[in-house]
Amino acid sequence: MENNFKDWTQLKLTVSKDDLDTATAIMGMIDLNLQVEDYSDIDLSTCYGDLIDESILNADKTIASVSVYIPAERSTTDAIAFIRDRLAAEKLDGKIEVVGVNEEDWATSWKAFYHTTRIGKSMVIVPMWEEYEEQPGDVIIKMDPGMAFGTGTHETTRLVIELLERYTTPGCRMLDVGCGSGILAICASKLGAGICRAYDIDPVAVRVANENIEASGETNISCAQSDLLRHVDLSDGQYDVITANIVSDIIIRMAPDVAAYMKDDATLLASGIIIERAEEVVSALEANGLKVVDRLVDNGWCALVVKK
Numbered sequence: 679m680e681n682n683f684k685d686w687t688q689l690k691l692t693v694s695k696d697d698l699d700t701a702t703a704i705m706g707m708i709d710l711n712l713q714v715e716d717y718s719d720i721d722l723s724t725c726y727g728d729l730i731d732e733s734i735l736n737a738d739k740t741i742a743s744v745s746v747y748i749p750a751e752r753s754t755t756d757a758i759a760f761i762r763d764r765l766a767a768e769k770l771d772g773k774i775e776v777v778g779v780n781e782e783d784w785a786t787s788w789k790a791f792y793h794t795t796r797i798g799k800s801m802v803i804v805p806m807w808e809e810y811e812e813q814p815g816d817v818i819i820k821m822d823p824g825m826a827f828g829t830g831t832h833e834t835t836r837l838v839i840e841l842l843e844r845y846t847t848p849g850c851r852m853l854d855v856g857c858g859s860g861i862l863a864i865c866a867s868k869l870g871a872g873i874c875r876a877y878d879i880d881p882v883a884v885r886v887a888n889e890n891i892e893a894s895g896e897t898n899i900s901c902a903q904s905d906l907l908r909h910v911d912l913s914d915g916q917y918d919v920i921t922a923n924i925v926s927d928i929i930i931r932m933a934p935d936v937a938a939y940m941k942d943d944a945t946l947l948a949s950g951i952i953i954e955r956a957e958e959v960v961s962a963l964e965a966n967g968l969k970v971v972d973r974l975v976d977n978g979w980c981a982l983v984v985k986k
Contacts, residue, residue: 686747687754688777691761697770698742704764707925707952708757709746716742745777756832763858766880767928798840801865806893817868821861821890834949837974837981838923839865845945845983846871850918853877853910853939855932860887860901862921867896871919875911877904906932907939916941922948926955930962937967940986949981956980 689708693701698716705712748754758774765772794810795803804810806822842865846852849872854863857876867874876891876899878884887901904910906928917939922929929948936946946968951959953975960970963984972983 686749688745688747688775689754689757689761690743690745690775690777691765692741692743692773692775693770695740695742697772698744700768700770701742701744701772704761704768704925705744705746707764708760709748711746713745713747714742715745759858760832763856763878763880763883764925766878766883767856767924795836797836798843801839801843801868803839803861817865819861819864819868820893821859821864822886822893833976833979834923834951834981835861837976837979838862838921838947838949840974841947841981841983842866842869842919842921845919845947847918848872851915851941852919853917853921855904855906855910855920855922856924856928857887857901858883858923860890860899862923863887863899863901864890864894864896866919866921867894867899872898873914874899875917876901877910879903879905907935910939912939916944918944920944920946922946922950924948924950926951926959929959933962933966933968937986942986944986946984947981948984949979951980951982953978953980956982 691701691705695716698714702712702714746757748757754776758776761774793805794808797803800815800817801819802810802816803819803821806820810818812818839862842862846866846869848870852863852866852871852874854874854876857863857878860876863874863876876887878887881903884901884903891899891901902909918941920936920940922932929951940946948959948963956973959982963970963982968984968986970982971985974981
Protein backbone atom coordinates (compact mmCIF):
# COMPACT_ATOMS: atom_id res chain seq x y z
CA MET A 679 0.00 0.00 0.00
CA GLU A 680 1.39 3.42 -0.92
CA ASN A 681 2.28 5.68 2.01
CA ASN A 682 0.82 9.16 2.03
CA PHE A 683 3.83 11.04 3.43
CA LYS A 684 2.02 14.36 3.58
CA ASP A 685 0.21 12.91 6.60
CA TRP A 686 3.49 12.34 8.44
CA THR A 687 6.18 14.58 9.94
CA GLN A 688 9.77 13.39 9.74
CA LEU A 689 11.92 14.07 12.80
CA LYS A 690 15.58 13.70 11.90
CA LEU A 691 18.42 13.59 14.43
CA THR A 692 21.96 14.04 13.09
CA VAL A 693 24.97 13.24 15.29
CA SER A 694 28.61 12.29 15.04
CA LYS A 695 28.99 8.80 13.57
CA ASP A 696 30.50 7.66 16.89
CA ASP A 697 27.24 8.60 18.65
CA LEU A 698 24.94 6.78 16.23
CA ASP A 699 24.12 3.91 18.62
CA THR A 700 23.04 6.31 21.37
CA ALA A 701 21.03 8.41 18.91
CA THR A 702 19.31 5.27 17.64
CA ALA A 703 18.41 4.27 21.19
CA ILE A 704 16.93 7.73 21.87
CA MET A 705 14.88 7.77 18.67
CA GLY A 706 13.78 4.20 19.31
CA MET A 707 12.00 5.42 22.45
CA ILE A 708 9.70 7.45 20.21
CA ASP A 709 9.07 4.77 17.58
CA LEU A 710 10.75 1.50 16.67
CA ASN A 711 10.37 2.10 12.91
CA LEU A 712 13.61 3.96 12.29
CA GLN A 713 15.35 5.25 9.18
CA VAL A 714 19.14 5.33 9.59
CA GLU A 715 21.46 7.22 7.23
CA ASP A 716 25.10 6.22 7.65
CA TYR A 717 27.30 6.40 4.56
CA SER A 718 30.64 5.83 6.29
CA ASP A 719 30.85 2.16 5.33
CA ILE A 720 30.32 2.54 1.58
CA ASP A 721 33.20 0.72 -0.11
CA LEU A 722 33.78 2.08 -3.61
CA SER A 723 36.25 -0.73 -4.33
CA THR A 724 33.40 -3.24 -4.40
CA CYS A 725 30.85 -1.28 -6.45
CA TYR A 726 30.61 0.96 -9.45
CA GLY A 727 30.79 4.59 -8.40
CA ASP A 728 28.67 5.79 -11.31
CA LEU A 729 25.76 3.69 -10.03
CA ILE A 730 25.73 5.50 -6.68
CA ASP A 731 23.81 8.73 -6.25
CA GLU A 732 26.15 11.71 -6.22
CA SER A 733 24.65 13.03 -2.99
CA ILE A 734 25.68 9.79 -1.27
CA LEU A 735 29.17 9.87 -2.74
CA ASN A 736 29.64 13.43 -1.50
CA ALA A 737 27.93 12.93 1.88
CA ASP A 738 29.83 13.75 5.07
CA LYS A 739 31.04 10.36 6.30
CA THR A 740 31.74 11.67 9.82
CA ILE A 741 28.05 12.10 10.68
CA ALA A 742 24.96 9.90 10.67
CA SER A 743 21.23 10.47 11.02
CA VAL A 744 18.25 8.67 12.51
CA SER A 745 14.66 9.56 11.57
CA VAL A 746 11.22 8.71 12.87
CA TYR A 747 7.88 9.63 11.27
CA ILE A 748 5.13 11.13 13.42
CA PRO A 749 1.54 10.72 12.16
CA ALA A 750 -0.49 13.86 11.59
CA GLU A 751 -2.86 13.17 14.48
CA ARG A 752 0.02 13.26 16.99
CA SER A 753 1.78 16.39 18.21
CA THR A 754 5.50 16.52 17.46
CA THR A 755 6.32 18.90 20.30
CA ASP A 756 6.75 16.28 23.02
CA ALA A 757 8.82 14.09 20.72
CA ILE A 758 11.17 16.96 19.88
CA ALA A 759 11.44 18.08 23.48
CA PHE A 760 12.04 14.46 24.52
CA ILE A 761 14.94 14.20 22.04
CA ARG A 762 16.47 17.48 23.23
CA ASP A 763 16.11 16.44 26.85
CA ARG A 764 17.81 13.09 26.26
CA LEU A 765 20.62 14.64 24.21
CA ALA A 766 21.32 17.01 27.09
CA ALA A 767 21.25 14.18 29.62
CA GLU A 768 23.71 12.16 27.52
CA LYS A 769 25.82 15.29 26.85
CA LEU A 770 25.51 14.67 23.12
CA ASP A 771 25.65 17.27 20.37
CA GLY A 772 22.90 16.65 17.85
CA LYS A 773 20.94 18.53 15.20
CA ILE A 774 17.18 18.02 15.18
CA GLU A 775 15.27 18.75 11.98
CA VAL A 776 11.54 18.79 11.30
CA VAL A 777 11.78 17.80 7.64
CA GLY A 778 9.31 19.39 5.24
CA VAL A 779 7.97 21.85 7.80
CA ASN A 780 9.03 25.48 7.99
CA GLU A 781 10.56 26.08 11.44
CA GLU A 782 8.55 29.24 12.05
CA ASP A 783 5.35 27.47 11.07
CA TRP A 784 6.16 24.55 13.34
CA ALA A 785 6.79 26.87 16.29
CA THR A 786 3.07 27.70 16.32
CA SER A 787 1.37 24.90 14.38
CA TRP A 788 2.15 22.24 17.03
CA LYS A 789 -0.20 24.09 19.37
CA ALA A 790 -3.12 22.78 17.31
CA PHE A 791 -2.41 19.32 18.78
CA TYR A 792 -2.03 20.43 22.41
CA HIS A 793 -5.36 20.71 24.23
CA THR A 794 -6.68 20.61 27.77
CA THR A 795 -5.85 17.27 29.37
CA ARG A 796 -7.37 15.78 32.52
CA ILE A 797 -5.02 13.54 34.52
CA GLY A 798 -5.83 11.43 37.57
CA LYS A 799 -8.59 12.52 39.91
CA SER A 800 -8.28 16.28 39.77
CA MET A 801 -5.35 17.57 37.71
CA VAL A 802 -6.24 19.52 34.55
CA ILE A 803 -3.43 20.69 32.29
CA VAL A 804 -4.59 23.72 30.28
CA PRO A 805 -2.51 25.34 27.49
CA MET A 806 -1.91 29.04 28.12
CA TRP A 807 -3.81 29.95 24.96
CA GLU A 808 -6.95 27.92 25.74
CA GLU A 809 -9.97 28.90 27.77
CA TYR A 810 -11.25 26.32 30.25
CA GLU A 811 -14.30 26.45 32.51
CA GLU A 812 -13.16 25.16 35.86
CA GLN A 813 -15.20 22.35 37.42
CA PRO A 814 -15.59 21.69 41.17
CA GLY A 815 -12.52 19.89 42.50
CA ASP A 816 -10.28 20.76 39.55
CA VAL A 817 -6.63 21.59 40.11
CA ILE A 818 -5.72 23.78 37.13
CA ILE A 819 -2.19 23.89 35.69
CA LYS A 820 -1.66 26.46 32.93
CA MET A 821 1.27 25.50 30.68
CA ASP A 822 3.24 26.66 27.66
CA PRO A 823 5.97 24.02 27.24
CA GLY A 824 7.63 25.76 24.31
CA MET A 825 10.72 23.71 23.40
CA ALA A 826 10.88 21.89 26.76
CA PHE A 827 9.59 18.40 27.50
CA GLY A 828 6.41 18.21 29.55
CA THR A 829 3.02 19.08 28.10
CA GLY A 830 1.21 16.55 30.25
CA THR A 831 0.14 14.56 27.20
CA HIS A 832 3.08 12.14 27.14
CA GLU A 833 2.58 8.84 28.99
CA THR A 834 5.65 9.30 31.20
CA THR A 835 4.48 12.70 32.44
CA ARG A 836 0.91 11.53 33.00
CA LEU A 837 2.11 8.61 35.11
CA VAL A 838 4.14 10.84 37.43
CA ILE A 839 1.30 13.35 37.82
CA GLU A 840 -1.06 10.52 38.82
CA LEU A 841 1.48 9.38 41.40
CA LEU A 842 2.01 12.93 42.69
CA GLU A 843 -1.68 13.02 43.54
CA ARG A 844 -1.11 10.02 45.79
CA TYR A 845 2.21 10.94 47.40
CA THR A 846 2.23 14.75 47.73
CA THR A 847 1.35 15.71 51.30
CA PRO A 848 0.66 19.18 52.73
CA GLY A 849 3.89 21.08 53.38
CA CYS A 850 6.19 18.37 52.00
CA ARG A 851 9.53 19.13 50.35
CA MET A 852 9.59 18.16 46.67
CA LEU A 853 12.52 17.83 44.23
CA ASP A 854 12.23 17.34 40.46
CA VAL A 855 15.36 16.13 38.65
CA GLY A 856 15.22 16.79 34.91
CA CYS A 857 12.29 19.18 35.13
CA GLY A 858 11.69 20.03 31.45
CA SER A 859 8.80 22.50 31.33
CA GLY A 860 8.47 22.57 35.13
CA ILE A 861 5.11 20.84 35.04
CA LEU A 862 5.78 18.35 37.85
CA ALA A 863 7.00 20.94 40.35
CA ILE A 864 4.00 23.14 39.55
CA CYS A 865 1.65 20.17 40.02
CA ALA A 866 3.25 19.32 43.38
CA SER A 867 2.92 22.91 44.55
CA LYS A 868 -0.74 23.02 43.50
CA LEU A 869 -1.27 19.78 45.45
CA GLY A 870 0.06 21.38 48.65
CA ALA A 871 3.83 20.82 48.69
CA GLY A 872 5.64 23.38 50.84
CA ILE A 873 8.92 23.76 48.96
CA CYS A 874 9.51 22.62 45.37
CA ARG A 875 12.90 22.65 43.69
CA ALA A 876 13.36 21.83 40.02
CA TYR A 877 16.57 21.24 38.07
CA ASP A 878 17.49 20.49 34.46
CA ILE A 879 20.78 20.19 32.58
CA ASP A 880 19.28 22.03 29.58
CA PRO A 881 19.35 25.86 29.91
CA VAL A 882 16.40 26.15 27.50
CA ALA A 883 14.31 23.91 29.78
CA VAL A 884 15.31 25.98 32.81
CA ARG A 885 14.22 29.18 31.06
CA VAL A 886 10.90 27.66 29.97
CA ALA A 887 10.29 26.18 33.42
CA ASN A 888 10.91 29.51 35.14
CA GLU A 889 8.49 31.21 32.76
CA ASN A 890 5.81 28.62 33.55
CA ILE A 891 6.52 28.86 37.28
CA GLU A 892 6.15 32.64 37.20
CA ALA A 893 2.91 32.36 35.20
CA SER A 894 1.55 29.79 37.67
CA GLY A 895 1.72 32.24 40.57
CA GLU A 896 3.28 29.54 42.76
CA THR A 897 5.94 31.36 44.82
CA ASN A 898 7.39 28.29 46.57
CA ILE A 899 9.10 26.84 43.46
CA SER A 900 12.66 27.48 42.34
CA CYS A 901 14.36 26.19 39.20
CA ALA A 902 18.05 26.09 38.32
CA GLN A 903 20.49 24.32 36.01
CA SER A 904 22.15 21.14 37.27
CA ASP A 905 23.71 17.94 35.97
CA LEU A 906 21.52 15.34 37.70
CA LEU A 907 21.96 15.77 41.48
CA ARG A 908 25.30 17.57 41.36
CA HIS A 909 24.11 21.06 42.30
CA VAL A 910 20.88 20.23 44.14
CA ASP A 911 20.32 22.36 47.25
CA LEU A 912 20.47 20.32 50.49
CA SER A 913 21.17 23.27 52.77
CA ASP A 914 17.80 23.07 54.50
CA GLY A 915 17.34 19.32 54.48
CA GLN A 916 16.40 16.26 52.46
CA TYR A 917 13.22 15.79 50.43
CA ASP A 918 9.93 13.98 50.98
CA VAL A 919 9.13 13.45 47.30
CA ILE A 920 11.59 13.25 44.41
CA THR A 921 10.49 12.96 40.80
CA ALA A 922 12.78 11.84 37.96
CA ASN A 923 10.98 11.65 34.63
CA ILE A 924 14.09 10.98 32.58
CA VAL A 925 15.22 7.73 30.90
CA SER A 926 16.34 4.34 32.18
CA ASP A 927 20.07 4.95 31.75
CA ILE A 928 19.99 8.23 33.68
CA ILE A 929 17.90 6.77 36.51
CA ILE A 930 20.40 3.91 36.76
CA ARG A 931 23.24 6.44 36.82
CA MET A 932 21.68 8.42 39.68
CA ALA A 933 20.69 5.30 41.69
CA PRO A 934 23.83 5.30 43.91
CA ASP A 935 23.32 8.95 44.92
CA VAL A 936 19.59 9.59 45.21
CA ALA A 937 19.11 8.04 48.70
CA ALA A 938 21.24 10.81 50.21
CA TYR A 939 18.59 13.32 49.10
CA MET A 940 15.67 11.34 50.53
CA LYS A 941 14.26 11.54 54.03
CA ASP A 942 13.83 8.18 55.77
CA ASP A 943 10.19 7.89 54.67
CA ALA A 944 10.64 9.68 51.33
CA THR A 945 9.28 8.55 47.97
CA LEU A 946 11.08 8.56 44.63
CA LEU A 947 8.83 8.59 41.55
CA ALA A 948 10.95 7.39 38.63
CA SER A 949 9.52 7.51 35.11
CA GLY A 950 10.56 7.62 31.46
CA ILE A 951 11.26 3.89 31.63
CA ILE A 952 10.33 1.65 28.72
CA ILE A 953 8.75 -1.61 29.86
CA GLU A 954 11.56 -3.72 28.43
CA ARG A 955 14.08 -2.06 30.76
CA ALA A 956 11.98 -1.80 33.90
CA GLU A 957 13.61 -4.75 35.69
CA GLU A 958 17.07 -3.41 34.89
CA VAL A 959 16.15 -0.13 36.59
CA VAL A 960 14.57 -1.95 39.55
CA SER A 961 17.75 -3.99 40.03
CA ALA A 962 19.92 -0.86 40.01
CA LEU A 963 17.72 0.88 42.58
CA GLU A 964 17.52 -2.14 44.86
CA ALA A 965 21.29 -2.66 44.63
CA ASN A 966 21.61 0.77 46.26
CA GLY A 967 19.36 0.14 49.25
CA LEU A 968 16.07 1.26 47.71
CA LYS A 969 12.84 -0.73 47.34
CA VAL A 970 10.28 -0.55 44.54
CA VAL A 971 6.86 -0.74 46.20
CA ASP A 972 4.54 -0.02 43.27
CA ARG A 973 4.49 0.75 39.56
CA LEU A 974 2.15 2.18 36.94
CA VAL A 975 2.20 1.22 33.26
CA ASP A 976 0.82 3.08 30.23
CA ASN A 977 1.32 2.26 26.56
CA GLY A 978 4.74 0.64 26.94
CA TRP A 979 6.04 3.08 29.57
CA CYS A 980 6.56 2.41 33.27
CA ALA A 981 6.77 4.60 36.38
CA LEU A 982 8.15 3.22 39.64
CA VAL A 983 7.31 4.15 43.23
CA VAL A 984 10.52 3.76 45.25
CA LYS A 985 11.13 3.90 49.00
CA LYS A 986 14.28 3.87 51.13
